[in-house]
Amino acid sequence: MVRSFRDALSRTLLQIAEEDQTVIVLTPDLARAVRIQDFSAKYGSQFVSGGISEANLVGVAAGLASVGMMPIIVGFSMFVAEKPFEQIRNIIAYPDFNVKIIATHGGICVGKDGATHQAIEDLAIMRILPQMRVFAACDVSQTESLIQTICSSTGPSFLRLGRDEAQDIYENDGCITNVGGADVLRDGSDVAIVAIGTMVGNALQAAEELEKEGVDAAVINAYSLKPLNESLLLSYFDRCGCVVTAEDHLVAGGLGGAICELSAKKRVIPVECVGVMDRFGESGNQAELYEKYALTPQAIVAASRKVMGRKHECE
Amino acid sequence: MSVNSEYFTVPELEAKAKELRRTVVNMVYQAKSGHLGGSLSMVEMLVALYYRQMRVDPKNPKWEDRDRFVLSKGHTAPAYYAVLADKGFFDRSALLTQYRQLNSILQGHPDCKKTPGVDMSSGSLGIGLSTACGMALGAKRLGKNFRVYCIVGDGELNEGEIWEAIMFAHFHRLDNLTVLVDKNKMQNDGLTSEVMDMDELDDKWRSFGWSVYHVDGHNIQDILTALNQPSDQPKVIICDTIKGKGVSFMEMNIKFHGGCPTKEEYEQAMKELA
Numbered sequence: 001m002v003r004s005f006r007d008a009l010s011r012t013l014l015q016i017a018e019e020d021q022t023v024i025v026l027t028p029d030l031a032r033a034v035r036i037q038d039f040s041a042k043y044g045s046q047f048v049s050g051g052i053s054e055a056n057l058v059g060v061a062a063g064l065a066s067v068g069m070m071p072i073i074v075g076f077s078m079f080v081a082e083k084p085f086e087q088i089r090n091i092i093a094y095p096d097f098n099v100k101i102i103a104t105h106g107g108i109c110v111g112k113d114g115a116t117h118q119a120i121e122d123l124a125i126m127r128i129l130p131q132m133r134v135f136a137a138c139d140v141s142q143t144e145s146l147i148q149t150i151c152s153s154t155g156p157s158f159l160r161l162g163r164d165e166a167q168d169i170y171e172n173d174g175c176i177t178n179v180g181g182a183d184v185l186r187d188g189s190d191v192a193i194v195a196i197g198t199m200v201g202n203a204l205q206a207a208e209e210l211e212k213e214g215v216d217a218a219v220i221n222a223y224s225l226k227p228l229n230e231s232l233l234l235s236y237f238d239r240c241g242c243v244v245t246a247e248d249h250l251v252a253g254g255l256g257g258a259i260c261e262l263s264a265k266k267r268v269i270p271v272e273c274v275g276v277m278d279r280f281g282e283s284g285n286q287a288e289l290y291e292k293y294a295l296t297p298q299a300i301v302a303a304s305r306k307v308m309g310r311k312h313e314c315e
Numbered sequence: 316m317s318v319n320s321e322y323f324t325v326p327e328l329e330a331k332a333k334e335l336r337r338t339v340v341n342m343v344y345q346a347k348s349g350h351l352g353g354s355l356s357m358v359e360m361l362v363a364l365y366y367r368q369m370r371v372d373p374k375n376p377k378w379e380d381r382d383r384f385v386l387s388k389g390h391t392a393p394a395y396y397a398v399l400a401d402k403g404f405f406d407r408s409a410l411l412t413q414y415r416q417l418n419s420i421l422q423g424h425p426d427c428k429k430t431p432g433v434d435m436s437s438g439s440l441g442i443g444l445s446t447a448c449g450m451a452l453g454a455k456r457l458g459k460n461f462r463v464y465c466i467v468g469d470g471e472l473n474e475g476e477i478w479e480a481i482m483f484a485h486f487h488r489l490d491n492l493t494v495l496v497d498k499n500k501m502q503n504d505g506l507t508s509e510v511m512d513m514d515e516l517d518d519k520w521r522s523f524g525w526s527v528y529h530v531d532g533h534n535i536q537d538i539l540t541a542l543n544q545p546s547d548q549p550k551v552i553i554c555d556t557i558k559g560k561g562v563s564f565m566e567m568n569i570k571f572h573g574g575c576p577t578k579e580e581y582e583q584a585m586k587e588l589a
Contacts, residue, residue: 024456045456051486056445056479063449066427066435067457068379071449087442087476095427095436 001168005161006035006104008143013072016151017043022069023151026061028054030075034104054079058087058099065097070151076110077103077119077160085125092156093129100150101126106136106160107248108281108289109198118281119160123196124253126158127226133179134226136160138200139168141175142223149177162198162248164286169200169221182229184236188218191304192236195246196222196255199274199295203246206300217304228258230266237267241314242307244272246300248290251275270310272303323366328535331366331401332358336561337588338397338410344581346415349423352571354394356499356532356556357466361398363538364464364495373403376431382461383450385435387443388468388497389424390573396421396430404432441474443467444494448484451492451549466495470502473511478523484549485524492549493542497532499558505569520551532556562587 050057061071195203256273343349413419424438447465528541532554559565
């Protein structure tokens with residue numbers, strides 16, 4: 001089934017606000033755009049309209065957290081993660097405030113709005129911040145679970161969602177998440193495909209294609225980018241001997257960067273990164289953009305073939 | 316709950332201000348680093364707040380119902396730390412041994428995780444007032460009656476985020492928020508009138524819907540009078556001050572924005588503040 005990230009967001013925030021009166025949701029004039037207008041109507045006393053002033057909104061969230069509330073900032077990733085980066089660094093992450101940032105519109109999947117609205121650096125800049133935890137959801141069930149997970153743990157967290165709909169990966173709303181967790185969605189021993197967010201579905205499709213060629217690919221959803229589930233990943237590095245990463249994000253600094261760092265430090269194995277290559281996006285629909293920017297199942301298949309051919313380099 | 320149990324008269328507060336200035340000069344001289352000019356200009360503002368106005372309990376620095384304070388111009392931490400130590404939030408010996416040193420509770424800029432009595436970290440200009448807005452909004456949403464006080468610099472008013480916060484505070488009717496502007500007329504590169512002129516300041520704040528008062532920022536009684544004016548809007552008290560106030564050769568001298576005094580200058584300053 002194909003369902004919307006943003007509808008899941010609204011539904012889950014309503015549940016959380018109902019259970020915890022200290023929850024307070026802030027948005028920079030994007031309540032309609034992220035579809036939480038139901039929330040603002042029903043829980044006005046737990047909602048803050050910030051206007052189009054993201055830097056201030058981050059500071060306000062810090063102040064709210066300092067007096068005992070749990071602020072959840074919701075908006076487009078470009079504007080709630082990238083624009084107020086310095087504020088997030090100095091007044092959320094550094095003082096370790098219990099502020100959650102839930103960012104929709106992560107990646108070039110944003111589509112027709114074009115490059116200015118396509119956050120392809122957000123995972124990288126959030127991941128380098130000490131004390132910040134970083135997550136990305138691949139479908140509706142995982143969105144709901146990750147919102148519960150970040151809200152039930154103390155400290156700053158960043159959760160990235162896609163813009164539109166996603167094919168269900170987890171059946172019957174059965175996704176369970178943990179801080180530092182990762183899910184093996186498909187076991188395999190020839191190549192480990194590590195994917196995140198909207199690329200998890202494409203990774204699974206790639207694995208099916210590879211199976212037709214007799215390649216046994218594992219698919220791991222590394223939804224907790226920080227902390228990363230290193231032990232699980234290392235066990236698949238050992239089993240498969242090579243890795244492909246897949247993300248709708250620059251390959252530098254995001255999941256690709258994280259996996260290259262882990263590999264370089266702990267296991268010397270070949271890594272190929274599927275993602276946006278040191279360039280900005282443009283307008284187009286998601287399918288067209290994924291084709292042009294090589295974020296398709298076919299691109300993951302090609303990267304898998306290539307990385308398997310490089311195993312001898314590390315022998 | 317114990318709050319400012321000791322009552323100080325205005326002449327006593329003035330004597331306190333002089334004593335704090337000596338401590339501030341000492342701290343920066345010992346640390347060989349720190350911002351003297353903007354520390355010395357806001358001493359009376361801090362004295363009025365911490366020795367009369369604010370409900371705080373040094374024995375219980377995390378008291379939930381305490382009034383909150385944010386030093387948005389965080390680089391002038393020496394004066395803030397001197398007040399907190401004098402109030403008993405931490406041992407005053409830390410002032411001369413720890414400020415700006417390794418493994419210290421007194422960081423170069425205020426750190427709410429490290430220093431007892433500091434309610435909010437600050438240092439990057441423009442952010443502090445936003446955090447103060449969050450505290451004041453939090454008080455309202457939690458049904459608490461604490462007040463929030465915030466000192467901003469006049470140079471800091473260059474920051475766009477300050478004006479976002481000013482807009483926010485008015486829109487959310489944060490009548491429990493009071494801002495004091497340390498209008499010492501200088502910033503890092505020189506006179507504010509030459510770096511980025513922000514006058515007429517009163518009109519700017521008023522046009523955003525705030526209650527505006529304008530006082531001599533070295534007159535404690537005038538500051539206290541303005542602090543106690545009722546207002547159903549957020550309030551700003553623009554305090555006309557002299558950067559480096561109290562030491563003749565530091566007054567309005569850009570060298571002492573962030574410069575450390577020499578041994579001779581230090582000795583001369585201590586004489587003047589005796």
